[in-house]
Amino acid sequence: MPEGKKRQFFGTDGVRDIANSGMMRPEPAMRLGAAYTLFLKRQGVEHPVIAVGRDTRRSGEMLQSALMSGIASAGGSAADLGVIPTPGVSSVAARNKFDGGAVISASHNPAEYNGIKFLDGNGFKLTDDDEADIEELFLNEKHLRFAAPTEIGGVSDGSEYREQYAGLLKEVIKEIEDTSYPIVIDAANGAASAFVEPLFSGWRGGVTFIGNNPDGVNINREVGVTHIGTLASEVIRRGASLGIAYDGDTDRVLLCDSRGRTLDGDIMLWVIGRWLAKRGMLGAGVTATVMSNMVLEDLLAEEGIKVFRCPVGDRYVLDTMRREGGRIGGEQSGHIIALEYANTGDGLCSGILFLKAVTELGEDISTLADRFERYPQVLRNMKVDDKERIMSSSEVAAAAAEAERLLAGRGRMLLRPSGTEPLIRIFAESRDAELMNSAADIMEAAIKKAVASHG
Numbered sequence: 001m002p003e004g005k006k007r008q009f010f011g012t013d014g015v016r017d018i019a020n021s022g023m024m025r026p027e028p029a030m031r032l033g034a035a036y037t038l039f040l041k042r043q044g045v046e047h048p049v050i051a052v053g054r055d056t057r058r059s060g061e062m063l064q065s066a067l068m069s070g071i072a073s074a075g076g077s078a079a080d081l082g083v084i085p086t087p088g089v090s091s092v093a094a095r096n097k098f099d100g101g102a103v104i105s106a107s108h109n110p111a112e113y114n115g116i117k118f119l120d121g122n123g124f125k126l127t128d129d130d131e132a133d134i135e136e137l138f139l140n141e142k143h144l145r146f147a148a149p150t151e152i153g154g155v156s157d158g159s160e161y162r163e164q165y166a167g168l169l170k171e172v173i174k175e176i177e178d179t180s181y182p183i184v185i186d187a188a189n190g191a192a193s194a195f196v197e198p199l200f201s202g203w204r205g206g207v208t209f210i211g212n213n214p215d216g217v218n219i220n221r222e223v224g225v226t227h228i229g230t231l232a233s234e235v236i237r238r239g240a241s242l243g244i245a246y247d248g249d250t251d252r253v254l255l256c257d258s259r260g261r262t263l264d265g266d267i268m269l270w271v272i273g274r275w276l277a278k279r280g281m282l283g284a285g286v287t288a289t290v291m292s293n294m295v296l297e298d299l300l301a302e303e304g305i306k307v308f309r310c311p312v313g314d315r316y317v318l319d320t321m322r323r324e325g326g327r328i329g330g331e332q333s334g335h336i337i338a339l340e341y342a343n344t345g346d347g348l349c350s351g352i353l354f355l356k357a358v359t360e361l362g363e364d365i366s367t368l369a370d371r372f373e374r375y376p377q378v379l380r381n382m383k384v385d386d387k388e389r390i391m392s393s394s395e396v397a398a399a400a401a402e403a404e405r406l407l408a409g410r411g412r413m414l415l416r417p418s419g420t421e422p423l424i425r426i427f428a429e430s431r432d433a434e435l436m437n438s439a440a441d442i443m444e445a446a447i448k449k450a451v452a453s454h455g
Contacts, residue, residue: 005132008139012313013125014117016106019059024114026066033070033078034144035137036102036118037153039130040076045099048076051092051158053084054104055191055249058216059114064104067116068155071102075147078102079158085191085250087346088165090123094343096161105191105249108226111217123343125315169199172341173352178359181205181241186231187212188224190248192348199348208238211245220247225254225334232260242355242365246347251314252334253347255354261369265332266296268354270372272338273328274303275357281340284308287320287329290414294375294429314345375411376433378440380426382447387417387424390450399446403428403439413439 009015009023015032017024023032040048050071054060060083068078079098081089086103093101101119109115118126118134126134137143147153182205187193193212200207210230211223223230225247235243235256243256255263269286276282285306288296297307310320310329317329318337330336336350337343358365384390396415403413411430418425426443430436 005129007128007132008135010128010131010135012315013107014103014115016109016113016115018112019057019063019114024059024063024116026062028138029063029066029116030070030073031138031144032116032134033067033076033102034074034146035070035134036100037071037074037076038137038143038145039134040099041074042133047153048099049097050076050078051081051089051096051098051101051161052078052104053081053086053089053092053101053191055085055106056083056189056193056214056216056219057104057106057111057114057248060104063114063116067102067104072153072155073146075151075153077153078155079161080155081158081161083191083194084162084165085195085346085348086117087251087342087344087349088162088191090119090344090346091165091168091342092123092158092161093119093121094123095164103249107249107251108188108220108224108247111219111221119344124318125344127315166195166198169195169348169352172349172356173199174202176352176356176359179204179355182208182238184208184210184231184235184238184240184243185212186210186223186234186243186245188220188246188248188250189214189218190220190224190246190250192246192250195250195348205241208234208240210234224248225252228254228256228262229260232256232262236260244351246351247334250347251345253336253351254334255351257369258366259369263365263368265330265334265336266292267368267372268334268336268350269328269330270296270299271357271361271363271368272336272350272353273300273305275353275361276328276338276340277303277305278361281327283327284325287317287324287326289313289317289331290416291427292332293372293377294412295373299372318344375429375431376436377427377429378436380440380444381418382424382426382444382451384422384424384447384451387422390424390447391415391417393446393450395450395453396443396446399442403442406439406442407435411436411439413443415443 106113106115231243273286314335335345414427
């Protein structure tokens with residue numbers, strides 16, 4: 001994973017904690033708002049104006065109020081967008097005169113969690129180094145300066161921006177020519193809940209909506225991308241052709257076909273990538289993480305489309321897309337970034353693009369899972385006390401070289417430390433399952449030996 005400044009409480013997607021405890025109490029949220037505002041001032045923004053949205057969690061209003069108070073107390077101004085998908089805040093920040101954005105959400109986590117993540121004025125997620133700078137301001141009382149009484153900022157109603165975001169999505173969906181088949185949409189009782197019915201109101205084949213009645217505590221509960229079986233069952237029960245599920249803040253989307261089989265981010269990249277290429281909008285190629293199945297590369301290579309690999313994490317997907325000049329990238333989990341349409345993962349938009357793509361390519365949705373013949377994969381988690389020491393071990397390096405020689409031209413092997421647990425993950429992939437397991441066995445034995453010899 002790319003190295004940067006060390007961060008104490010920012011994780012892979014902002015700050016998260018149990019609501020009303022730790023970092024997700026009102027006082028830390030207020031300080032985070034102030035720290036982000038001062039960070040922007042350090043970037044040369046005299047009076048930062050920040051778009052702020054949230055998902056449907058009961059704790060959202062409390063934390064959003066605290067965050068916006070912090071923004072105002074540091075001399076910035078906040079626009080309260082209310083409940084809106086994370087990509088909606090990104091879109092609003094990028095298309096209007098905002099210096100940044102903030103979202104109160106814990107994404108796919110249960111309702112008792114909440115989180116805060118920040119965006120820049122172009123709607124992109126902040127870099128690790130930017131988040132480290134915000135932490136420095138947050139932790140250092142000497143640097144956390146509040147505004148004089150005459151320079152305190154304000155909080156304004158930003159509800160009009162929700163309509164702006166919804167309008168952009170409507171412009172995309174109205175281009176779909178074939179809407180004659182029935183679909184099911186699962187909004188995860190999250191930020192998409194109020195958007196889906198108006199957005200799909202013109203779908204001629206009929207739409208069944210589930211998970212679109214949030215009550216503050218049911219976000220992601222047995223619905224959404226983390227419980228895709230709920231959608232699959234409803235699709236089969238209704239005889240629908242396709243199901244679409246989002247997560248709590250709607251930056252992810254997963255699909256299922258008429259038989260309830262999951263169509264994940266790899267399949268979406270395969271379909272949407274070919275469609276963008278046909279339209280001359282693909283750029284240099286498709287970006288996928290190291291965990292995406294090798295069949296994605298095989299199938300896109302048949303179309304003359306290159307695949308760029310990157311570490312796991314949507315920010316690394318975006319970094320690689322921008323560096324290589326590709327216009328779409330994503331993860332198996334359903335984070336899809338299509339830069340012609342959005343600057344971050346947008347579940348609503350990505351689902352619509354898939355619908356556009358299958359129509360224009362003449363795809364039969366029911367056959368996609370069959371034609372995407374995945375390579376067998378194995379993932380083994382090895383518990384270790386010192387990940388860095390084991391990863392730098394000469395025994396492990398020698399074993400990795402041996403495993404890679406074994407798989408050369410027929411598969412691949414990946415060794416990576418967990419970012420959150422005392423684990424080293426062994427990942428191997430090959431059409432030859434015996435070969436794949438042999439490579440994983442070599443790595444497992446070497447790690448066990450390294451642990452024993454350094455124990």
